[in-house]
Amino acid sequence: QAQLVQSGAEVKKPGASVKVSCKAFGYSLSNYGITWVRQAPGQGLEWMGWISGSNGNTNYGQKVQGRVTMTTDTSTSKGYMELRSLRSDDTAVYYCARGGRDSSGWFMDYWGQGTLVTVSS
Amino acid sequence: DIQMTQSPSTLSASVGDRVTIICRASQSISTWLAWYQQKPGKAPKLLIYKASSLESGVPSRFSGSGSGTEFTLTISSLQPDDFASYYCQQYHTHQSFGPGTKVDIK
Numbered sequence A: 001q002a003q004l005v006q007s008g009a010e011v012k013k014p015g016a017s018v019k020v021s022c023k024a025f026g027y028s029l030s031n032y033g034i035t036w037v038r039q040a041p042g043q044g045l046e047w048m049g050w051i052s053g054s055n056g057n058t059n060y061g062q063k064v065q066g067r068v069t070m071t072t073d074t075s076t077s078k079g080y081m082e083l084r085s086l087r088s089d090d091t092a093v094y095y096c097a098r099g100g101r102d103s104s105g106w107f108m109d110y111w112g113q114g115t116l117v118t119v120s121s
Numbered sequence B: 001d002i003q004m005t006q007s008p009s010t011l012s013a014s015v016g017d018r019v020t021i022i023c024r025a026s027q028s029i030s031t032w033l034a035w036y037q038q039k040p041g042k043a044p045k046l047l048i049y050k051a052s053s054l055e056s057g058v059p060s061r062f063s064g065s066g067s068g069t070e071f072t073l074t075i076s077s078l079q080p081d082d083f084a085s086y087y088c089q090q091y092h093t094h095q096s097f098g099p100g101t102k103v104d105i106k
Helices: none
Strands: A003-006 A010-012 A018-025 A033-039 A046-052 A058-060 A068-073 A078-083 A092-099 A115-119 B004-007 B010-013 B019-025 B033-038 B045-049 B062-067 B070-075 B085-090 B101-105
Touching: A003 A092, A010 A018, A018 A092, A018 A115, A033 A068, A046 A068, A046 A078, A046 A092, A058 A068, A078 A092, B004 B085, B010 B019, B019 B033, B019 B085, B019 B101, B033 B062, B045 B062, B070 B085
Parallel strands: A010 A115, B010 B101
Antiparallel strands: A003 A018, A018 A078, A033 A046, A033 A092, A046 A058, A068 A078, A092 A115, B004 B019, B019 B070, B033 B045, B033 B085, B062 B070, B085 B101
């Protein structure tokens, strides 16, 4: 049974950076991709981007393009999402999820528990 | 970018009701569509992929249909555990989600 376990909640000041980790259990990270999705308080789901676990290819959403970097470390079965120049509207729960290996265009069958990132001065 | 819409945004229903949620895409996505259920404070859960394929372990009262630009999620007989929010997701070109439909108790 696959499982994704994310790092804990973060509180950051505007302008800072945050890096959220996502550890995969029960499957090989190199056979899948990781998709990152966020959800602002009381709002819907927003796709942030995707990274291939096999070759590190990425696709990022327009709203975070230029501020986000997604990486993986197959030796530790971990994925990472770093978001820079944080603003108050980046306050959200950030989810990692198992996605397609070769393309960002795929559904997500296993999800992490979510990481709350709060941006506040 | 492909835009997704859902209707209704909120749906009030009773246990045992047949419930239908509609999802529309701004351009044809063939059958590259998934449906997710989300409960408060929890991660989304995959229900349906490729428009009509039921994810393993999901009750058969859930079904999906459609192709091109119009899709439906149907719950044949609403159960207490089904009161939640539902999101459609296109994965034809990258990904995007619909705004969600909240199913609450009538």
